Amino acid sequence: MEQKYILENCKSFEPEHIFECGQCFRWNRENDGSYTGVFSQNVINVKKEDSKIIFTGVCNGDIEQECIKYFDLNTDYEDIKTKLSSIDNYLQTSIKYGEGIRILNQDLWETLISFIISANNNIPRIKGIIERLSKNYGNKIIWKHKEYYTFPTHKQLSKASVLDLRNLGLGFRDVRVYETTKIVNENKNKLEELQNEKDIDKLREELLKFPGVGPKVADCIMLFSVLKKLEVFPIDVWVRRVINELYIKKEDETKVNKKEIEKLAKEKYGNLAGIAQQYLFYWRRGA
DNA sequence: ACCCAGGGTCGTC
DNA sequence: GACGACCCTGGG
Numbered sequence: 010m011e012q013k014y015i016l017e018n019c020k021s022f023e024p025e026h027i028f029e030c031g032q033c034f035r036w037n038r039e040n041d042g043s044y045t046g047v048f049s050q051n052v053i054n055v056k057k058e059d060s061k062i063i064f065t066g067v068c069n070g071d072i073e074q075e076c077i078k079y080f081d082l083n084t085d086y087e088d089i090k091t092k093l094s095s096i097d098n099y100l101q102t103s104i105k106y107g108e109g110i111r112i113l114n115q116d117l118w119e120t121l122i123s124f125i126i127s128a129n130n131n132i133p134r135i136k137g138i139i140e141r142l143s144k145n146y147g148n149k150i151i152w153k154h155k156e157y158y159t160f161p162t163h164k165q166l167s168k169a170s171v172l173d174l175r176n177l178g179l180g181f182r183d184v185r186v187y188e189t190t191k192i193v194n195e196n197k198n199k200l201e202e203l204q205n206e207k208d209i210d211k212l213r214e215e216l217l218k219f220p221g222v223g224p225k226v227a228d229c230i231m232l233f234s235v236l237k238k239l240e241v242f243p244i245d246v247w248v249r250r251v252i253n254e255l256y257i258k259k260e261d262e263t264k265v266n267k268k269e270i271e272k273l274a275k276e277k278y279g280n281l282a283g284i285a286q287q288y289l290f291y292w293r294r295g296a
Numbered sequence: 297a298c299c300c301a302g303g304g305t306c307g308t309c
Numbered sequence: 310g311a312c313g314a315c316c317c318t319g320g321g
Contacts, residue, residue, distance in 0.1 A: 031303055032303095124303080125305095127302095127303050127304080128302095128303085128304040128305060129301090129302065129303095129304050129305075130302060130303080130304085131301075131302040131303085132302080132303075133302095134302080135302095135303085181305090181306095182305095185305080185306095220305090220306090221304090221305070221306090222305085223304060223305045223306085224304085224305090225303070225304055225305085226303085226304070226305080229303070243303070244303095245302090245303040245304080246301085246302075246303075246304090247302095247303065248303080290303075294303095
């Protein structure tokens with residue numbers, strides 16, 4: 010049954026910025042500029058009209074509560090942007106470019122698998138792989154005569170063999186996803202324990218134990234999932250590039266020391282480094 | 297047709 | 310700690 014939730018006078022909410030900034034892979038642009046996506050057991054369309062945000066869709070629960078949580082609507086991004094803008098002009102510019110970004114509260118399991126798939130991969134292909142995983146192992150939901158598929162639970166995904174995964178186009182990530190799925194299935198409380206872990210170093214340490222999770226992927230999981238660690242600073246090729254261009258200015262960006270970037274990010278951006286990273290990433294990729 | 301890069305990680309040295 | 314390999318695909 011279709012539900013609707015309208016958010017009035019919302020600042021810092023631009024669907025394009027939220028869905029195209031690389032934190033999520035299951036949202037697609039419609040002809041009218043709105044976006045439709047799947048999260049949890051929900052299919053939602055998000056449309057911006059003037060200062061109103063209109064959420065429409067089929068929801069396993071109350072659409073308002075689901076959206077408040079997922080879209081991080083209780084966090085004051087105006088305040089965050091004010092703080093970050095005062096740091097320097099580069100950040101101010103990137104924030105103007107992606108002023109409507111919000112960091113989603115995505116499911117931990119989905120984020121874990123999605124970012125294992127992201128390794129040495131590009132966004133269109135990552136999206137394709139995740140879509141095929143969902144279609145083959147998730148639940149079908151029909152809305153407005155179209156089929157959507159939820160991201161498979163770890164139990165559902167455990168039905169896939171390494172070869173199945175390879176055939177869905179995961180490439181060398183097949184074993185990593187297979188093994189991680191196996192670990193999660195064999196330790197039923199694993200993910201809940203991670204969500205209760207307050208110590209960020211301990212949390213990172215635990216995430217790094219999953220096959221396919223290295224430092225970058227661990228940071229992405231901590232930042233983009235319900236773990237919501239805003240102080241982590243995932244360093245990929247784009248972030249390395251933009252930080253080098255703005256501050257370090259070495260000729261060969263691949264030679265820039267990761268420790269140096271981490272130190273710089275911590276000093277400059279402090280406990281909001283993760284959000285700063287998102288503005289910089291989105292700006293450098295798109296502008 | 298060919299080459300390159302992509303939200304990196306892993307095994308080996 | 311530094312390499313190279315890794316599966317696949319879209320774009321130059």
